[in-house]
Amino acid sequence: MVYKEVKEPIDEGWGHVVSEVVLDETLADGLDGLEAFSHVLVLYWMHRAAEAEPVRMRRRPQGRADMPEVGIFAQRARHRPNPIGVTAVRLLRREKNRLMVQGLDAINGTPVVDVKPYVPQFDSVEAPTTPTWVNQLMERYF
Amino acid sequence: MVYKEVKEPIDEGWGHVVSEVVLDETLADGLDGLEAFSHVLVLYWMHRAAEAEPVRMRRRPQGRADMPEVGIFAQRARHRPNPIGVTAVRLLRREKNRLMVQGLDAINGTPVVDVKPYVPQFDSVEAPTTPTWVNQLMERYF
Numbered sequence: 001m002v003y004k005e006v007k008e009p010i011d012e013g014w015g016h017v018v019s020e021v022v023l024d025e026t027l028a029d030g031l032d033g034l035e036a037f038s039h040v041l042v043l044y045w046m047h048r049a050a051e052a053e054p055v056r057m058r059r060r061p062q063g064r065a066d067m068p069e070v071g072i073f074a075q076r077a078r079h080r081p082n083p084i085g086v087t088a089v090r091l092l093r094r095e096k097n098r099l100m101v102q103g104l105d106a107i108n109g110t111p112v113v114d115v116k117p118y119v120p121q122f123d124s125v126e127a128p129t130t131p132t133w134v135n136q137l138m139e140r141y142f
Numbered sequence: 143m144v145y146k147e148v149k150e151p152i153d154e155g156w157g158h159v160v161s162e163v164v165l166d167e168t169l170a171d172g173l174d175g176l177e178a179f180s181h182v183l184v185l186y187w188m189h190r191a192a193e194a195e196p197v198r199m200r201r202r203p204q205g206r207a208d209m210p211e212v213g214i215f216a217q218r219a220r221h222r223p224n225p226i227g228v229t230a231v232r233l234l235r236r237e238k239n240r241l242m243v244q245g246l247d248a249i250n251g252t253p254v255v256d257v258k259p260y261v262p263q264f265d266s267v268e269a270p271t272t273p274t275w276v277n278q279l280m281e282r283y284f
Contacts, residue, residue, distance in 0.1 A: 023215075027223065029199035033212030036273035043185075043226060057171035070175030073165075073257040076264060081169065082255045084185060086228055088267050105264075113224045115215040118270050121280045122218060122247075125230050128260050131178035138263040 002044065002110040014105040014141060018092065021099040021112055028097035031115070035094045039118035042104055044085045045111040049078035061137050068133055085110075088118050105141075144186065144252040156247040156283060160234065163241040163254055170239035173257070177236045181260035184246055186227045187253045191220035203279050210275055227252075230260055247283075 004019040021042060023031065034040065060067040061075045072080050085106060092100040099115070146161040163184060165173065176182065202209040203217045214222050227248060234242040241257070 027199065027215075030213040030215045030223070032200055033210065033216035033273070037216070038269070038271040039267045041228060043224075043228065057169065058174055068175065071172040073169075073172045074175035074179070074259055076258055076261060080256065081172070082185075084226070084256055086183060086185065086258065086264070088265055090267070114222065114226050116218055116228065117216055117272065117276075118267060119218060119272060119276055119280070120270055121283060122229055124266055124270070125181045125232070125260060127180070128262055128266070129180040130259065130261060131175070134259075134261055138261070141263060 001112060002042075002104065002106045002108060004104075004108050015103055017104065018100060018102050019104045019106070021101055021104070021115065023097045023112065023115070025097050031094055031097065031099070034091065034099070034115070034117060037091060037117040039088055040091045040099070040101065041086055041088055041114075041116040041118055041123065042101065042106070042112060043114040043116070044106045045113050046078045046083035046085050046106070047109075047111055048107070049080075049083040052079060055079050055081055061133070064137075067137065068131075084113065088123060143254060144246065144248045144250060146246075146250050157245055159246065160242060160244050161246040161248070163243055163246070163257065165239045165254065165257070167239050173236055173239065173241070176233065176241070176257070176259060179233060179259040181230055182233045182241070182243065183228055183230055183256075183258040183260055183265065184243065184248070184254060185256040185258070186248045187255055188220045188225035188227050188248070189251075189253055190249070191222075191225040194221060197221050197223055203275070206279075209279065210273075226255065230265060
């Protein structure tokens with residue numbers, strides 16, 4: 001579960017948001033050694049999107065008129081067939097079954113489905129390229 | 143679903159493996175525009191791990207004696223509470239509901255739960271650090 005001050009989905013300014021990720025106490029030992037990593041991937045279930053209207057296969061990112069209409073798998077929108085989010089965040093601190101992380105774009109109460117160490121060999125790619133609308137969209141997001 | 147020649151889990155040499163990721167035909171439009179990205183994240187359900195013995199909270203990565211015993215959330219092992227894998231892969235080609243990708247470390251027949259564009263603002267981090275055992279482990283993986 002994610003605990004934080006952000007209660008509603010927002011479309012910008014996540015970069016400095018600090019969240020607490022709290023796992024079930026029975027899973028606490030599973031976090032042993034994670035503190036040796038600077039960053040982690042948090043996988044979470046975007047429960048509010050899951051309860052919303054049916055998923056459209058194509059849409060404009062953030063519903064913005066200045067964005068092209070693209071497929072749901074070509075964007076990071078929440079309203080997707082399986083509303084699982086993945087974000088790479090900085091790990092600030094671990095205490096038993098609790099993690100303090102920075103930059104997680106998930107609202108308060110979001111169920112966490114997995115935590116993984118950020119491993120460059122899996123998660124970093126060389127010279128990724130994206131269409132220009134992505135930079136426009138991301139300008140204020142983090 | 144992932145289609146490829148690799149039928150059994152392996153612990154090394156995934157880097158040049160080319161896979162076909164095939165979504166349900168009803169989802170084909172959802173891939174529109176994805177071809178403008180050089181890389182994608184593939185999220186998949188590690189079904190063979192899901193059917194295996196109960197998850198241990200701590201283990202040695204790949205069962206190797208030269209690895210430290212660390213928590214399951216401090217490693218990318220398949221036998222985790224929610225066996226969802228995430229890998230950043232190169233997108234070679236898209237054709238309707240089919241993607242050709244390179245470097246996906248999932249075996250033939252693996253169910254795919256989501257495809258996302260690789261967006262550096264979400265997925266790349268600055269100067270990630272990992273414990274030294276990770277580099278030892280990854281030496282031959284990709």
